[in-house]
């Protein structure tokens with residue numbers, strides 16, 4: 001019933017396919033550039049304070065990670081005190097099993113879902129389906145992806161690879177199977193499509209008694225969970241049902257309620273490029289007479305403690321999933337999200353996925369090479385994750401073990417950038433930000449195809465360092 | 476070993492590099508600002524709400540009842556939901572039927588689906604971001620009443636408005652269920668074209684009461 005990332009070829013092949021898809025490229029460019037511009041303008045409004053907020057955000061997250069055991073126990077206690085139940089899931093299978101059991105206990109076979117990366121990561125919908133439970137996605141883009149039996153391609157706008165006429169067709173063909181059908185006269189006007197989704201989902205919201213969510217933040221001292229959204233589907237799921245189950249990665253913790261002073265400024269501005277997103281819901285356990293009367297928090301490890309153990313890679317766990325690094329990445333802009341073979345695409349995916357999954361496949365080993373190391377992702381990251389540093393670190397790990405696939409992946413990443421003048425512009429800007437410019441000729445394999453192509457300003461200083469070092473290591 | 480113990484043990488093992496005496500609390504940084512001095516509080520709030528395409532009206536304190544009545548009339552509302560603790564005087568000049576909702580005597584969802592709108596107060600409003608926060612207080616009610624109806628009329632007093640997000644976070648009580656509202660619901664999921672009004676009230680109207688002096 002639903003697609004998975006299993007079977008997506010490693011980055012080089014997948015990227016090549018994507019780069020040749022012109023509809024995809026058009027959508028991606030429009031999306032990434034629009035959001036990028038909006039973000040720059042609302043971040044600019046805060047002047048110097050943005051950098052203060054950014055370093056505070058990074059410091060809060062770093063501190064939390066360094067004392068994660070303490071804050072996990074504190075969060076558990078706070079949630080329990082407020083009437084919630086806390087469950088611990090070591091891996092995806094255990095999380096799925098817990099959620100399935102909780103849903104079964106309600107006697108329901110339908111659940112509504114708020115967009116959540118964690119539940120996509122563990123493939124919860126598929127696990128529920130096996131147990132005879134249907135999970136209905138309610139975010140518009142997730143609904144489109146679910147109805148179209150497709151895969152998300154962007155953290156924030158998961159259906160960005162589809163055009164309006166494709167969406168219209170999906171609605172006309174699929175909505176009836178899932179519930180209220182689309183009106184036969186449906187046009188491809190985004191207003192009409194959104195209205196069709198409103199009508200399709202409304203009846204579902206009003207009668208479904210169990211909801212599943214993730215959370216953007218979990219506050220240790222107060223036990224509060226926080227969900228930011230735009231459409232109101234989140235409020236519907238968090239308010240109307242009797243039972244709420246939230247699956248939250250253990251890295252989502254912030255220590256205190258007052259830390260939200262920082263993150264409620266960083267996240268909306270960095271993510272959608274708005275001063276504030278339309279709706280944010282916060283809840284603490286159960287409120288008698290208001291909202292779900294049963295609340296379960298499922299704390300998910302699923303590889304996160306492995307990431308935590310790597311003192312360089314650890315910083316990836318600060319990520320607040322704003323997607324700014326995707327929107328600014330010249331490689332993502334050319335390849336789209338699917339090429340990354342994971343629910344976490346773009347630069348953050350390139351460092352998070354292989355760490356979470358433990359570089360267990362060709363797909364994972366290729367990911368640290370899905371970048372030109374231009375550094376633009378680091379510049380925009382609201383929690384100052386040095387993504388290039390982690391990429392280089394992971395490349396060293398790959399090189400130590402096999403090293404073979406990396407070369408192909410590297411070519412694909414660089415190819416995606418070099419074939420686009422706009423992408424080169426981004427790269428140049430990044431280079432101005434402090435990374436030195438590049439040699440005209442690159443050594444080894446890459447040199448072979450730079451013979452036929454001038455290499456203007458690829459930000460290959462760090463690239464070259466890596467290459468040289470790697471050459472030495474391999475003798 | 477339970478998964479709880481297993482995860483905590485894994486976390487502790489992963490953090491072997493963290494010195495045992497590193498403090499577990501951290502003093503919040505004072506490097507960032509409370510607000511960003513963008514202009515007079517109420518004007519900024521008004522501007523931001525306009526920006527989100529919410530309807531906004533500045534109202535003198537003695538004109539609240541008249542403006543509530545006028546807003547509901549413009550909307551053509553005959554039956555509206557209200558939290559049980561809403562000030563009676565707001566409706567002194569309206570002829571609409573009021574459906575009172577409380578935790579003890581909730582209006583069923585099907586009933587809320589049939590009303591023409593909802594009228595509430597708020598807890599805090601943030602000028603810079605155009606945000607109104609509801610905390611379930613007596614004049615704000617259960618979360619569902621401001622969610623299911625298609626029209627939300629919110630009365631915001633000047634003394635409830637702060638400039639920046641940090642000030643609001645300090646005033647809010649995290650033990651209460653909070654809803655932060657910044658304009659009507661919206662989506663940009665289709666080719667990044669913004670469409671206002673998906674779920675939740677498609678129209679947000681704000682009466683901003685008083686001058687703030």
Ligand code: SF4
Pocket residue numbers: 318319320321322323324325326348377380381382383384385
């Ligand atoms: S790595 Fe940084 S920029 Fe990228 S999604 Fe995470 S927080 Fe945002």
